[in-house]
Amino acid sequence: MPREKPKAPYHHGDLKNTLIDVALAHISRDGAGSVSLREVARDAGVSHSAAYRHFANKENLLVAIAEQGFRQLGETLGAAAQAHAGDPARALQATGVAYVEFATSHPEHLQVMFGGSIACPSDYPSLVAAGDETYAALTRTVAEGSKLGQLRSGDDAMIALTCWATVHGLSQLIAGGQIGREAGDASPRSLALAATALVMQGVNAPAAAAKRSAKVKRRRLKQDVL
């Protein structure tokens, strides 16, 4: 007797999230550029145009993925900072390392968050908000460290931006396979540790010269060398 097959119900149950997951799988396999809504739908076991009940268009699916990425990244960074509460310098480096670790272990998300698959991110307020919030964690830590005198005083925003740029750049380079031959054997974590340590050496308040006036230091920062 043919036993009652599972008989796929007309309604999928949680198609929205399924679509996101399947899309992520495809992105990690073929890159964000070559993801096809129809193929995603097929793999989700659903007709092509069902996706449009959950996302206005293909880009909106990507936006959802990017948002998810920002949320997860935010949580990861928050946790890293939390683990060193009270010691902003340590917290700052830990945040940076966490950034690189997240990025390299979630390259699909990264690709969508920063890879330009979304034509005009600023069209999506939820996206910019998520990005801003992520960045805010960094800024807060820097401000805290600055207040405690742990960080080179002068321009907190610039310190935060430089830290962000370094870990972001490192993440992109690793994820993009750009640094295979130079440091192929090193784990992302160890690379991140070394890079952040180096930057922190420029960012930490110089113990010996701590008495030099902030004004002088700020001037040096801007005009130095070039």
Add this chain to the structure above:
Amino acid sequence: MPREKPKAPYHHGDLKNTLIDVALAHISRDGAGSVSLREVARDAGVSHSAAYRHFANKENLLVAIAEQGFRQLGETLGAAAQAHAGDPARALQATGVAYVEFATSHPEHLQVMFGGSIACPSDYPSLVAAGDETYAALTRTVAEGSKLGQLRSGDDAMIALTCWATVHGLSQLIAGGQIGREAGDASPRSLALAATALVMQGVNAPAAAAKRSAKVKRRRLKQDVL
């Protein structure tokens, strides 16, 4: 009398380069993701499938653009370093600033070089070669500075990588519009100057502690803080 119209000749003359230029224009308008070979061909005043006489497929057109970008970037960085020959620390920072300036004034190229429009860059030896060569300029400068004792000794490769990551990350963030609200008014150049100055402060050999053994310093670099 109908004067002899220019009567577009059957052969275009320099279609290959024209296609590249038109494609660049489209990328800068709509992003690398939404560039269409057919539309490019149309704008070049030629039938869609003519492009295939010059590029095996769409991706190969992008590869050509990326290569062009790497070549131009290489020249730019080389010139910047050259301008401070004999002073590696200065040369290093100048190279970094030049990187950011190139990136932000050629966002179309950047997008193709690093934006993931090319599914698997490692499939194109010419591309990896171009990238390597670009990076090599940086490495050389660092090695030189290290030899002169201008740079914190220990791990030259790590210094080079950190510098690259910082300027690369800064470039991506600026080009991606990610840092509109934090430092919107500052020019890319001034941001690059400040960021590189900060990193250089960690990278420069500490004048006072110059006698500390390299071994100790290397240990600090790896294990510091975390």
Add this chain to the structure above:
DNA sequence: TGCCAAATGTTACCATTGTCAACATAATTT
């Protein structure tokens, strides 16, 4: 010179894709 091959362009065609409209079924509200 005249002829042939290589280079370069063109048109016709195909499968795939993003998106929409019209229709079908399930879940929810009334």
Add this chain to the structure above:
DNA sequence: AAATTATGTTGACAATGGTAACATTTGGCA
């Protein structure tokens, strides 16, 4: 139970990347 809303389905459309067959130049080479 009836009506409304959510969710899926099928069928269409235009545009795209890519291939094949055919057309026009161009450049050697006899």
